[in-house]
Amino acid sequence: xxxxxxxxxxxxxxxxxxxxxxxxxxxxxxxxxxxxxxxxxxxxxxxxxxxxxxxxxxxxxxxxxxxxxxxxxxxxxxxxxxxxxxxxxxxxxxxxxxxxxxxxxxxxxxxxxxxxxxxxxxxxxxxxxxxxxxxxxxxxxxxxxxxxx
Amino acid sequence: xxxxxxxxxxxxxxxxxxxxxxxxxxxxxxxxxxxxxxxxxxxxxxxxxxxxxxxxxxxxxxxxxxxxxxxxxxxxxxxxxxxxxxxxxxxxxxxxxxxxxxxxxxxxxxxxxxxxxxxxxxxxxxxxxxxxxxxxxxxxxxxxxxxxx
DNA sequence: GGAAAAGTGGATATTGACATCCACTATTGG
DNA sequence: CCAATAGTGGATGTCAATATCCACTTTTCC
Numbered sequence: 001x002x003x004x005x006x007x008x009x010x011x012x013x014x015x016x017x018x019x020x021x022x023x024x025x026x027x028x029x030x031x032x033x034x035x036x037x038x039x040x041x042x043x044x045x046x047x048x049x050x051x052x053x054x055x056x057x058x059x060x061x062x063x064x065x066x067x068x069x070x071x072x073x074x075x076x077x078x079x080x081x082x083x084x085x086x087x088x089x090x091x092x093x094x095x096x097x098x099x100x101x102x103x104x105x106x107x108x109x110x111x112x113x114x115x116x117x118x119x120x121x122x123x124x125x126x127x128x129x130x131x132x133x134x135x136x137x138x139x140x141x142x143x144x145x146x147x148x149x
Numbered sequence: 150x151x152x153x154x155x156x157x158x159x160x161x162x163x164x165x166x167x168x169x170x171x172x173x174x175x176x177x178x179x180x181x182x183x184x185x186x187x188x189x190x191x192x193x194x195x196x197x198x199x200x201x202x203x204x205x206x207x208x209x210x211x212x213x214x215x216x217x218x219x220x221x222x223x224x225x226x227x228x229x230x231x232x233x234x235x236x237x238x239x240x241x242x243x244x245x246x247x248x249x250x251x252x253x254x255x256x257x258x259x260x261x262x263x264x265x266x267x268x269x270x271x272x273x274x275x276x277x278x279x280x281x282x283x284x285x286x287x288x289x290x291x292x293x294x295x296x297x298x
Numbered sequence: 299g300g301a302a303a304a305g306t307g308g309a310t311a312t313t314g315a316c317a318t319c320c321a322c323t324a325t326t327g328g
Numbered sequence: 329c330c331a332a333t334a335g336t337g338g339a340t341g342t343c344a345a346t347a348t349c350c351a352c353t354t355t356t357c358c
Binding site for chain 2: 302
């Protein structure tokens with residue numbers, strides 16, 4: 001239901017949030033998040049254009065978040081990469097009198113609205129604040145495990 | 150967020166529910182729902198294999214619902230054409246210890262669960278029972294408007 | 299039985315999402 | 329300055345979703 005690109009973007013942003021404010025190279029992110037490096041590079045560019053990450057070229061450069069994890073919502077990341085397409089008018093183009101949708105499309109759009117709201121209500125901090133899971137499953141090695149450089 | 154095929158399938162099923170139990174030809178459905186006829190044909194075949202519609206060849210044949218609109222949910226139609234893909238295990242393949250997802254994927258899957266639930270809770274009858282909208286927008290000409298044959 | 303109506307299945311475009319590659323530019327550290 | 333590091337942009341490849349076409353089968357009606 002979500003595109004692969006969104007999945008990749010969220011993985012990358014989670015990782016960056018965890019390591020913030022240190023920039024991480026595309027290669028590092030790709031390795032940890034298991035995303036194809038060349039493709040991840042494109043996605044990070046999109047996130048850059050949307051002001052979610054900034055890039056730093058050269059030695060010791062990489063990608064870093066532009067916002068604190070408290071301020072960055074899942075929705076922002078989703079919309080940067082693959083914007084949620086709400087149904088704003090009748091897809092059949094029938095008498096598009098302003099806002100009203102037929103019962104079918106009303107319900108479909110309601111479902112999307114629920115998702116949009118849930119994504120808007122969740123910040124990266126919310127996600128990082130859950131290290132409670134006993135099994136690390138899907139968790140990247142935490143900051144303590146990182147060798148300093 | 151939903152595929153084009155799902156959108157088409159739901160339009161077709163709505164129309165069939167409205168006209169039930171009279172079968173409607175693919176051509177008729179395509180015209181009213183503004184779906185490419187040849188493509189709609191494929192989608193109706195899928196709905197047939199899932200037991201949602203039955204087909205009748207020959208003169209006065211067509212497609213008809215196998216269930217009453219009270220018994221047919223949106224979710225069934227969606228799953229027949231483009232099954233909801235819940236996240237059942239870690240997409241990174243990390244230590245897929247049974248059920249637990251990381252916080253990120255847990256939330257993504259929760260969102261899908263919400264949608265799935267909403268779709269499961271809505272029947273075609275629920276949709277047809279809303280002719281209250283003053284402006285017909287997206288509504289097919291009602292049964293009364295149909296010429297008998 | 300034969301003609302018309304209607305669905306079926308297979309072959310074939312077309313398009314956009316996903317993915318890769320590479321030459322180029324910018325930055326840093328020595 | 330220069331060599332290594334790292335991101336950028338453009339060209340290209342691959343594949344599944346979307347869409348079309350057509351020969352064939354089934355069914356009905358006369």
